[in-house]
Amino acid sequence: MGSAKEQQLEDPVLAPAIERARVLAEALPYIQQFDNKTVVIKYGGHAMVKEELKAGVIHDVVLMESVGIRVVIVHGGGPEITKLMKKLGIQPKFFEGQRVTDEETLSVTQMVLDGKINGEIVNGINLAGGRAVGLSGKDAGLVLAKRFRPTGPDGKVGDIGYVGEVERVNPEILDVLDKHEFIPVISPIGVDADGQTLNINADTVAAEIAAALKAARLILLTDVRGICKNPADPATMIPTIRAADCEALIRDGIISGGMIPKVRACLEALAGGVEKTHILDGRIPHALLLELFTDTGIGTEIIS
Amino acid sequence: MGSAKEQQLEDPVLAPAIERARVLAEALPYIQQFDNKTVVIKYGGHAMVKEELKAGVIHDVVLMESVGIRVVIVHGGGPEITKLMKKLGIQPKFFEGQRVTDEETLSVTQMVLDGKINGEIVNGINLAGGRAVGLSGKDAGLVLAKRFRPTGPDGKVGDIGYVGEVERVNPEILDVLDKHEFIPVISPIGVDADGQTLNINADTVAAEIAAALKAARLILLTDVRGICKNPADPATMIPTIRAADCEALIRDGIISGGMIPKVRACLEALAGGVEKTHILDGRIPHALLLELFTDTGIGTEIIS
Amino acid sequence: MGSAKEQQLEDPVLAPAIERARVLAEALPYIQQFDNKTVVIKYGGHAMVKEELKAGVIHDVVLMESVGIRVVIVHGGGPEITKLMKKLGIQPKFFEGQRVTDEETLSVTQMVLDGKINGEIVNGINLAGGRAVGLSGKDAGLVLAKRFRPTGPDGKVGDIGYVGEVERVNPEILDVLDKHEFIPVISPIGVDADGQTLNINADTVAAEIAAALKAARLILLTDVRGICKNPADPATMIPTIRAADCEALIRDGIISGGMIPKVRACLEALAGGVEKTHILDGRIPHALLLELFTDTGIGTEIIS
Amino acid sequence: MGSAKEQQLEDPVLAPAIERARVLAEALPYIQQFDNKTVVIKYGGHAMVKEELKAGVIHDVVLMESVGIRVVIVHGGGPEITKLMKKLGIQPKFFEGQRVTDEETLSVTQMVLDGKINGEIVNGINLAGGRAVGLSGKDAGLVLAKRFRPTGPDGKVGDIGYVGEVERVNPEILDVLDKHEFIPVISPIGVDADGQTLNINADTVAAEIAAALKAARLILLTDVRGICKNPADPATMIPTIRAADCEALIRDGIISGGMIPKVRACLEALAGGVEKTHILDGRIPHALLLELFTDTGIGTEIIS
Amino acid sequence: MGSAKEQQLEDPVLAPAIERARVLAEALPYIQQFDNKTVVIKYGGHAMVKEELKAGVIHDVVLMESVGIRVVIVHGGGPEITKLMKKLGIQPKFFEGQRVTDEETLSVTQMVLDGKINGEIVNGINLAGGRAVGLSGKDAGLVLAKRFRPTGPDGKVGDIGYVGEVERVNPEILDVLDKHEFIPVISPIGVDADGQTLNINADTVAAEIAAALKAARLILLTDVRGICKNPADPATMIPTIRAADCEALIRDGIISGGMIPKVRACLEALAGGVEKTHILDGRIPHALLLELFTDTGIGTEIIS
Amino acid sequence: MGSAKEQQLEDPVLAPAIERARVLAEALPYIQQFDNKTVVIKYGGHAMVKEELKAGVIHDVVLMESVGIRVVIVHGGGPEITKLMKKLGIQPKFFEGQRVTDEETLSVTQMVLDGKINGEIVNGINLAGGRAVGLSGKDAGLVLAKRFRPTGPDGKVGDIGYVGEVERVNPEILDVLDKHEFIPVISPIGVDADGQTLNINADTVAAEIAAALKAARLILLTDVRGICKNPADPATMIPTIRAADCEALIRDGIISGGMIPKVRACLEALAGGVEKTHILDGRIPHALLLELFTDTGIGTEIIS
Numbered sequence A, B, C, D, E, F: 001m002g003s004a005k006e007q008q009l010e011d012p013v014l015a016p017a018i019e020r021a022r023v024l025a026e027a028l029p030y031i032q033q034f035d036n037k038t039v040v041i042k043y044g045g046h047a048m049v050k051e052e053l054k055a056g057v058i059h060d061v062v063l064m065e066s067v068g069i070r071v072v073i074v075h076g077g078g079p080e081i082t083k084l085m086k087k088l089g090i091q092p093k094f095f096e097g098q099r100v101t102d103e104e105t106l107s108v109t110q111m112v113l114d115g116k117i118n119g120e121i122v123n124g125i126n127l128a129g130g131r132a133v134g135l136s137g138k139d140a141g142l143v144l145a146k147r148f149r150p151t152g153p154d155g156k157v158g159d160i161g162y163v164g165e166v167e168r169v170n171p172e173i174l175d176v177l178d179k180h181e182f183i184p185v186i187s188p189i190g191v192d193a194d195g196q197t198l199n200i201n202a203d204t205v206a207a208e209i210a211a212a213l214k215a216a217r218l219i220l221l222t223d224v225r226g227i228c229k230n231p232a233d234p235a236t237m238i239p240t241i242r243a244a245d246c247e248a249l250i251r252d253g254i255i256s257g258g259m260i261p262k263v264r265a266c267l268e269a270l271a272g273g274v275e276k277t278h279i280l281d282g283r284i285p286h287a288l289l290l291e292l293f294t295d296t297g298i299g300t301e302i303i304s
Helices: A001-010 A014-033 A051-066 A080-087 A103-127 A174-177 A203-211 A243-252 A261-273 A287-293 B004-012 B014-032 B051-067 B080-089 B102-129 B172-179 B202-214 B245-253 B259-271 B287-292 C001-010 C012-033 C051-066 C080-087 C103-127 C172-181 C202-212 C242-249 C257-269 C286-291 D002-010 D012-035 D051-066 D078-085 D103-127 D172-179 D202-212 D243-251 D259-271 D288-293 E003-011 E016-035 E051-066 E080-087 E102-127 E174-178 E201-211 E243-251 E260-271 E287-291 F002-010 F014-033 F051-066 F080-087 F103-127 F174-179 F201-212 F243-251 F259-271 F287-293
Strands: A038-043 A070-075 A091-097 A098-100 A132-136 A143-147 A166-171 A184-187 A189-191 A197-199 A217-222 A241-244 A278-283 A298-304 B038-044 B068-073 B093-095 B098-100 B134-138 B143-147 B164-169 B183-187 B189-193 B197-199 B217-222 B240-242 B277-282 B302-303 C039-044 C070-075 C093-095 C099-102 C131-136 C143-147 C163-169 C182-188 C188-191 C198-200 C215-220 C240-242 C276-281 C298-304 D038-043 D070-074 D093-095 D099-101 D132-136 D145-146 D164-169 D183-187 D187-190 D197-199 D217-222 D240-242 D276-282 D300-303 E038-043 E070-074 E091-096 E098-100 E132-136 E144-147 E162-169 E184-188 E189-191 E197-199 E217-222 E241-243 E277-281 E300-303 F039-044 F069-076 F094-095 F096-101 F131-134 F143-147 F164-169 F183-187 F189-191 F196-201 F217-223 F240-242 F276-281 F300-303
Touching: A014 A287, A014 F014, A014 F051, A014 F287, A038 A051, A038 A203, A051 A070, A051 A103, A051 A287, A051 B098, A051 F014, A070 A203, A080 A103, A091 F094, A098 F143, A103 A184, A103 A189, A103 A197, A103 B189, A103 C182, A132 B134, A143 A197, A143 F094, A166 A189, A166 A203, A166 E300, A174 A184, A174 B172, A189 B102, A189 E287, A197 C070, A203 A217, A203 A261, A203 F287, A217 A261, A217 A287, A241 A243, A243 A298, A243 D002, A261 A278, A261 A298, A278 A287, A278 E144, A287 E070, A287 F014, B014 B287, B014 C012, B014 C051, B014 C286, B038 B051, B038 B202, B051 B068, B051 B102, B051 B287, B051 C012, B068 B102, B068 B202, B080 B102, B102 B183, B102 B197, B143 B197, B143 C286, B143 E184, B164 B189, B164 B202, B172 B183, B202 B217, B202 B259, B217 B259, B217 B287, B240 B245, B259 B277, B259 B302, B259 C143, B277 B287, B277 E162, B287 C012, C012 C286, C012 E174, C039 C051, C039 C202, C051 C070, C051 C103, C070 C103, C070 C202, C080 C103, C099 E098, C103 C131, C103 C182, C103 C198, C103 D103, C103 D187, C131 D132, C131 E243, C143 C202, C163 C188, C172 C182, C172 D172, C172 E260, C188 D103, C202 C215, C202 C257, C202 D051, C215 C257, C215 C286, C215 F259, C240 C242, C257 C298, C276 C286, D012 D288, D012 E016, D012 E051, D012 E287, D038 D051, D038 D202, D038 F002, D051 D070, D051 D103, D051 D288, D070 D103, D070 D172, D070 D202, D078 D103, D103 D183, D103 D187, D103 D197, D145 D172, D145 D197, D145 D202, D164 D187, D164 D202, D172 D183, D202 D217, D202 D259, D217 D259, D217 D288, D240 D243, D243 D259, D243 D300, D259 D276, D259 D300, D276 D288, D288 E016, E016 E287, E016 F103, E038 E051, E038 E201, E051 E102, E070 E102, E070 E201, E070 F287, E091 F300, E102 E132, E102 E184, E102 E189, E102 E197, E102 F103, E102 F189, E132 F131, E144 E201, E144 F287, E162 E189, E162 E201, E174 E184, E189 F103, E189 F131, E201 E217, E201 E260, E201 F276, E217 E260, E217 E287, E241 E243, E243 E260, E243 E300, E243 F189, E260 E300, E277 E287, F014 F287, F039 F201, F051 F069, F051 F103, F069 F103, F069 F201, F080 F103, F103 F131, F103 F183, F103 F189, F103 F196, F143 F196, F143 F201, F164 F189, F164 F201, F201 F217, F201 F259, F217 F287, F243 F259, F259 F276, F259 F300, F276 F287
Parallel strands: A038 A070, A038 A217, A070 A184, A132 A184, A143 A189, A217 A278, A241 A298, B038 B068, B038 B217, B068 B183, B134 B183, B143 B189, B217 B277, B240 B302, C039 C070, C039 C215, C070 C182, C131 C182, C143 C188, C215 C276, C240 C298, D038 D070, D038 D217, D070 D183, D132 D183, D145 D187, D217 D276, D240 D300, E038 E070, E038 E217, E070 E184, E132 E184, E144 E189, E217 E277, E241 E300, F039 F069, F039 F217, F069 F183, F131 F183, F143 F189, F217 F276, F240 F300
Antiparallel strands: A091 A098, A143 A166, A189 A197, A278 A298, B093 B098, B143 B164, B189 B197, B277 B302, C093 C099, C143 C163, C188 C198, C276 C298, D093 D099, D145 D164, D187 D197, D276 D300, E091 E098, E144 E162, E189 E197, E277 E300, F094 F096, F143 F164, F189 F196, F276 F300
């Protein structure tokens, strides 16, 4: 048989075909493994801004859904909020480095998230052949939140306004949409017990929703290659980190800055029953497909 | 028995109780008749602006849902759109009396509808004990639209920008939400075959959705008592108008001005299979309950 | 807004409408609360004899069923049994004040209950638009009974013949009928393990059936206003009595005579898991609707 | 093999066993054929009076039900009605040989049918291990009737009072009971559009119910061996008669007297879609089993 | 009544009919008792070789299925395997009296079992009106086996080749076939964890399958009348043996030779939850029907 | 973006990953398109003989099943039948070039097909993680056949013994197995109305089963690259042939020899409602995956 096979590989028609067949044979077990499983994607960064990347992510989401994965998207706000605030002449205020969200700011945030970005993602998915439904955490009581009160360096608790943290996720509406094969696209707005809407960090919302759904995967799309020993060198990316090792990596400064809250969101998700979490470079074409359907993956996974 | 009964009616405790019992006995057959039937409400006008009326309408919607009516709400934009346009310094343009919707105006419209008003209604219903989910016509391909091109008096077709008319309603998401007892709250935004969002008249959207759902009732909440022979005198309100008589009433000027498109929306709904349509004064407390659950009703019904 | 509202209330058309709306708004939450709940009614007394009251109770039952309440009726025998016994020349016998039921008396009892009264109630409900099915405790083994042997004042156990007490209720046939929206109308006849039919007190049968169905309400229709501190003065009626307080009220003579076994039936029902029990004046028009659907109620409720 | 077999048949243990096996092998295909089929039995005559026959019929009914046959029983009144009338001193009146049913007679009829005979059959079945539910044609609107007005020999239409003929059977309650494996036992009482109860011939009620249920069999239990050429000689019984030949047999006097309305009921049932009808001697032990489960049968079948 | 009855028994037409009725009345409760119950039959011996007996067993199986019994057949190999081995010139080898199954022998065994006998039984059932599906223990992983290694008299474990013992039965495919009313016909081939097929004793396979299905009955068809105190005299057959007594009967030599493994299979089945087991003479016509549907039975039952 | 992308492609880690992502993105829509669709594979030739190819085909079948394709396998007999005939000293006889199948030959054929090859495929699939069930056309009446009588060149109809042609396929058992996610593996044996088993051409059986199942694809695995204009040169393979053009290609000799019956089987399948048929080279690794899941495919498809 050996020689026949070699002959085939030299066959200018068959050789690439057989290479393709190998990729398929590698991917199919993953596809099967994710059948009917939930993958929550925090969508943000460049992948939400650059047209070509945007189209790519949306295309991948529709493909994932088409092979039986239950995809849930949570999006951030991007630079649009700041843009509209500027137009309306609203001055940003800060407390200990965090943006204070007064009523006007909250109103702008909601208008941009629910009245602009959310609809654009929904529209994109529908045009690509999927069936998306936009939600905020207010809809069907999806995200119950309470006010977030950060502690300053002086130990005093500060008031940063209408900023929330997740208290409870009520996933019923997600189950309903999933059962009928709609893709939920969720803005990170919650509502407290008094009906006050609150702005929440999108990574956290994604993590809590993933936990509530006992998702197979939480994927945070970012603008870096993954967690790298030397951030300047993608070749030093760590493919797999155990939850137990994260705090040490934070102390050592390998996980630092904006990556810290993302890693914390992953840890929360793992603690809540999510199987695996991924920090993935949204700038790589088809990053989602590669991470889910190939043996090697391309980002950093954090596992328990 | 007669005298015993008279005695009871004079009984200071029982007399009002018995009066209440009569209202109930009158209402129950209506309640039963609407069980599992769909009522589409176009929500707008004062009832959407004044806090007390707002709370009343929302309370009635939750009650209707609680006794088994499938309520669907379509809301308009109110004065909020104009307010934000002013803040952003956008100059309104008009063609033959109709507002031209350029890209900037469309963006503002969507932000106000989907990012402000829709969420407020959803929030209100949830606080009142209902379970609402906000939608726009983009979600799940609910409202497929095409550009609306009005003809000017010179016979020329004008371009008023991103304004649409309904081409087709795809009610699947409404059926799904209804099956799980969520109340859909819909903003009048459609999307055309190329994915372009379009702003549409809310009365028309409500009428088309009612037709697609073969609703039992379409109710347009307005700021007038109904259609009156003499608009200045509520006592001249016409309780029932047949569809066939509407054009004559328009010619006679009894139906005029802003009432004309509302009546046309009702006629479309009737043609599409809706059982009855109502033009109702949203300023009357519990107007919805009175119209649906009492023998007399309080607005004008248009029937086929 | 205030002045507009005042104006409306003075409006001669709207003012009563708005009053009606308030009754409705008050009733709807109750209607919703009873949706799909079971209410067992012991039907007897004047309400079963006087034509006008009869029609009223039956109408209310059909209304209750129409808004989703599962109504179960247990009826007594009224004066008809005595009437037929007289015609047949049967002499009543007594033991310690209780009627002795020999074979002939039992035969008359069954003929009147199952061959006359039951069918009349069934017929009435069907004519009023409901769908009733008559049952006795023999049907489908609904009421398994054993002989009731009262103890005389001398401590001796007496034989009062074919009189039974409930041993076990097998509610399967009631569930089947309910599932298909039939109203069961039940005569208080049971059957013992040897197939002997026995006559049972209707209040007890109603209480045991309510317990077996985990009913939301047991309502005993009587010919008095409720339990009154001074039976001569309806104004002294006690609206709510706790189960724990009943024995004291019996000792104090406030609950006395024929009311004692009724209260005992209520206590049994409560012990068996019924939510609330009511002793209600069947002579008040729409007593059932008022008790169930208004804030105040009109009889005495006994609660645990 | 032959000799081995002969040897077995001589085996004193095996020979009868093998004979039994043949009966079984013959019966099983019939049992299978009737699985989930409906058999309507008109129960009356000696089989309803003599204790031993009564027990036998009821036992057979329970066996039939146990192997998957849907049995429906319609019973007559027997001599009990006359007995009670006598006790009450009611004088029977006749019109052209038919008993006139005035209000008093109707009342007695219902009390005996629904308050005595029906319950006894229900009780019997339940004691024998079945699960019976007693019904009259009033229950769930089962039998809608109209007054029967016979024509006298002078061509005048006579008034025989509260006697009915079937107008429509509404079998919903029978389907419900069957689905839950309850055996309906039905008294021949109908109700007209005004709610007036009417006494109806039980053979006719059985035939109409069989037609409404598209029953596989209608079996009329009688006190004769079947239709015999010479009524005095059971050996002349005709096993099978085609519907088309019945009128000729009536003309020839072979079908005569009380057998005529029974045959007419069979013809009606056949016209209404019943597969086969049987006139069967209720005095023969296990007549039902023999007729249904053996090749030869024992009564007269009338087929279309 | 007595005399009427005697008269009937003398009636030359009715007397045998009534005898047949008694057999039926006796059988029906058994038929009902086995409704939807599983009976596993080990089919082998003369009943699988002689044409007339073969047709009889198959006919009975189809009848049993037709009245709602779930029949499962496990067959042996009969003399066909030896026949084919001879034709192919394969020399049988033995170890301690057991046939050694080398690769060639295994191949012949499978070809005869799955390629000849199994198909003939399937074909026979289908021709008789049943719906059979042939299986081996390989299909759907039905029988997971491991190599059977007998211990010789010297205490050494011998290698008898590809002979297996059951490790686990996975009855899913049997449930699926049963749900759709197919009769499974199973050859006693198992497969081990490495995919090696193994030949297994059919009695054991039948017993393990019966246990896995929690069958009501395991019936081993043999060529003897049952277990007899004196094997030469069928009249000494023991109708019922308790599991606890079997070892004593083996020690006493009453159960001996080839009967020992059959009894052991029965004990295993009983231990696994089978209700009753039978050793039955397959040479008696309709042996299956007689054993299942009559009061006395005709073989030996072993019960726990 | 362009330059970033170029940079990525040069990235030694990412470049091949992105290539793999492209294959996946190409394959996913096909995978989705075949979800829940039926693909019937005629399995034979080298792919059934050479161990490596065998493992490959079976692996692909399990992958296909795992992503939701309903796979049905029909296998041929290969050289094994001839081998066993030789061993048994059976002389092959021929009529007009066709093998005459006498009883002995039929017996050998069944033993090899059902007792050897079928089980090996079933075993292979089960070991690879699938769940296969072996069937012949006898099981559950799957393939009803009649004798095939070829016409000789002299116009005389010849008798070639137990060779059949398909008369009707009864796919119920296939639907049942599919519903429970079992893979049917079918040998080409049919049965006629008298229960006589017949040997049938496997390509035809596959085609008729595909038609009966309204399969999306019929794939015939062969030992050639496809239909080639010049059979000696694989580069001349015709990727797509319309059904209407096949007869011309036969006349021109491009389709010739053993390929003719294969093409005829494809045409029959297309006529019976199969969407597409493929003649595929079973020697190419992962031929099935490439044909189904890539844009180009690798064999010849025949379409209507």
